[in-house]
Amino acid sequence: MSEREVLESLRENARYSAADIARMTDLEEAEVEATIEELEAAGVVRGYQAVVDWDKLADERVRAEVELNVTLDRETGYDDIAERLARFPEVKALRLISGDYDFDMEVEGDSIREVSQFISEKVAPVPEITQTVTHYVMTSYKENGIELGDGEDDDRLSFSP
Amino acid sequence: MSFELSDRVQAVPPSGIRRFFEIADERDEVISLGVGEPDFATPWAARDAAIASLEQGKTSYTANRGKTDLREAIADYVADRFDLGYDPDEEIIVTAGASEAVDLAFRAFVDPGDTVAIAQPSYISYEPGVIFAGGEVLPVPTREEDDFRLTVEGLEEAGADEADVLVLCYPNNPTGAIMPAEDLEPIAEFAREHDLLVLSDEIYAELTYDGEHTSIATFEGMRERTIVFNGFSKAHAMTGLRLGYALGPADAIGAMNKIHQYTMLSAPTTAQYAALEALDSCEDDVQEMVDQYDRRRQFVLSRFREIGMDVFEAKGAFYCFPEVPESFTAEEFAEEVLREQGVAVVPGDVFGTGGEGHLRISYATGLEDLREALNRIEAFVADNA
Numbered sequence: 021m022s023e024r025e026v027l028e029s030l031r032e033n034a035r036y037s038a039a040d041i042a043r044m045t046d047l048e049e050a051e052v053e054a055t056i057e058e059l060e061a062a063g064v065v066r067g068y069q070a071v072v073d074w075d076k077l078a079d080e081r082v083r084a085e086v087e088l089n090v091t092l093d094r095e096t097g098y099d100d101i102a103e104r105l106a107r108f109p110e111v112k113a114l115r116l117i118s119g120d121y122d123f124d125m126e127v128e129g130d131s132i133r134e135v136s137q138f139i140s141e142k143v144a145p146v147p148e149i150t151q152t153v154t155h156y157v158m159t160s161y162k163e164n165g166i167e168l169g170d171g172e173d174d175d176r177l178s179f180s181p
Numbered sequence: 182m183s184f185e186l187s188d189r190v191q192a193v194p195p196s197g198i199r200r201f202f203e204i205a206d207e208r209d210e211v212i213s214l215g216v217g218e219p220d221f222a223t224p225w226a227a228r229d230a231a232i233a234s235l236e237q238g239k240t241s242y243t244a245n246r247g248k249t250d251l252r253e254a255i256a257d258y259v260a261d262r263f264d265l266g267y268d269p270d271e272e273i274i275v276t277a278g279a280s281e282a283v284d285l286a287f288r289a290f291v292d293p294g295d296t297v298a299i300a301q302p303s304y305i306s307y308e309p310g311v312i313f314a315g316g317e318v319l320p321v322p323t324r325e326e327d328d329f330r331l332t333v334e335g336l337e338e339a340g341a342d343e344a345d346v347l348v349l350c351y352p353n354n355p356t357g358a359i360m361p362a363e364d365l366e367p368i369a370e371f372a373r374e375h376d377l378l379v380l381s382d383e384i385y386a387e388l389t390y391d392g393e394h395t396s397i398a399t400f401e402g403m404r405e406r407t408i409v410f411n412g413f414s415k416a417h418a419m420t421g422l423r424l425g426y427a428l429g430p431a432d433a434i435g436a437m438n439k440i441h442q443y444t445m446l447s448a449p450t451t452a453q454y455a456a457l458e459a460l461d462s463c464e465d466d467v468q469e470m471v472d473q474y475d476r477r478r479q480f481v482l483s484r485f486r487e488i489g490m491d492v493f494e495a496k497g498a499f500y501c502f503p504e505v506p507e508s509f510t511a512e513e514f515a516e517e518v519l520r521e522q523g524v525a526v527v528p529g530d531v532f533g534t535g536g537e538g539h540l541r542i543s544y545a546t547g548l549e550d551l552r553e554a555l556n557r558i559e560a561f562v563a564d565n566a
Binding site: 032033036040042043044046174176177178179180181 | 202215305306476477480483548549
């Protein structure tokens with residue numbers, strides 16, 4: 021159970037210290053530290069990243085969601101194609117999904133040109149890929165469970181009964 | 182002309198926290214732990230129901246006692262959650278917040294000269310409510326060594342055997358104390374023995390972290406002498422929608438309705454639609470909020486212990502009640518920590534006898550702010566040790 025509690029706290033905010041999590045969950049600090057180490061060692065926790073609202077920065081990143089359709093043959097499975105695509109640093113997320121297409125791929129670059137070039141020159145030529153449909157992200161409202169934008173000011177009274 | 186104020190209005194002193202508002206206004210970057218309301222928004226399903234009711238033009242008065250289906254839903258809810266059986270037709274009234282329900286009860290059951298015993302520290306509006314009704318307040322202090330629970334000895338010491346009405350608020354604002362069944366039983370016996378009417382404000386009932394909430398109305402012989410108050414402000418995060426209710430015997434609720442129908446007419450209609458949906462489908466949202474409050478509670482209690490301030494183990498509501506260091510009064514501490522560190526807390530004195538030397542800390546604030554506020558309190562204590 022402590023694993024679950026620790027994971028939930030880290031997912032809420034990976035910058036919570038072991039002491040913070042211990043205070044919230046009533047676990048010992050050492051127990052939290054050990055649990056985090058175990059989760060990292062077992063590959064359950066794979067890394068920690070900041071959730072960024074790129075719209076707030078002048079040097080905006082260009083991001084695209086790409087639908088990929090593939091054909092498989094005797095020698096090539098989904099995992100093989102995925103492995104090849106996941107190596108590209110431009111690919112930020114790659115998921116095999118059910119539905120009208122096979123892979124859902126998130127790509128990031130400095131310009132539309134860069135992203136387009138990557139898809140046409142690196143992704144489309146992969147022999148098993150039969151179709152790509154690129155959707156550029158126009159505005160992001162929520163990332164990793166965190167709402168972006170300015171949010172609402174807390175206009176509650178500073179004191180209330 | 183100058184208005185000649187009634188004696189009753191003049192008898193109520195100005196709010197003890199007004200001065201703090203002014204200081205808070207002067208400062209930037211104040212983190213407020215002085216807020217007695219959820220920082221969560223009303224669950225979407227309830228908001229949607231309110232919006233839909235407006236779109237459909239459901240903006241007229243409802244029955245004085247509240248919409249029939251809402252009263253039925255309330256009856257089912259209190260039966261299921263708190264083992265309270267009330268007839269939706271005659272024993273439930275829906276009000277503009279639990280505050281209105283409390284005021285109706287004071288006006289319906291307190292005559293000039295009647296004595297109203299109030300277990301303190303407690304919510305700051307009971308005392309003015311009694312005074313507006315013409316009654317006299319008898320404070321019944323509770324103490325930290327008793328876990329801020331009301332005891333028969335405390336009632337006897339205060340002379341509550343002579344009182345007409347007893348007001349309870351558990352889980353308690355501001356201490357976070359709860360009254361488990363074994364502690365309520367002797368209080369119920371005392372009320373029966375001395376023929377006290379009991380007004381039990383159970384607005385924080387859902388926010389009970391250790392065990393289940395017990396209502397005093399469930400004890401033998403208590404249903405007929407108790408009015409229970411509850412509402413949607415706290416657990417359902419609907420403070421601004423102003424919707425509460427009272428449960429009691431038919432003649433008592435009828436008397437309260439008599440005042441309600443000539444003053445409020447009926448509780449806000451839009452809010453009644455939201456409340457109906459809240460009871461119908463927002464159980465998971467409530468649980469999610471309660472879980473979050475519980476984590477924050479543990480965080481705050483643990484931090485105060487680290488800071489070296491004695492803190493009572495709050496088990497309900499969303500407050501904790503630490504003791505200020507000996508070199509300060511509660512008011513001095515609250516004022517200085519606000520001026521020096523920009524953290525707003527409420528001195529315990531404003532909640533009546535028994536609150537001296539304590540602060541009310543609300544953890545209805547996000548963890549990031551709580552963490553920062555407690556770091557600032559720690560710095561303040563270190564600087565002033």
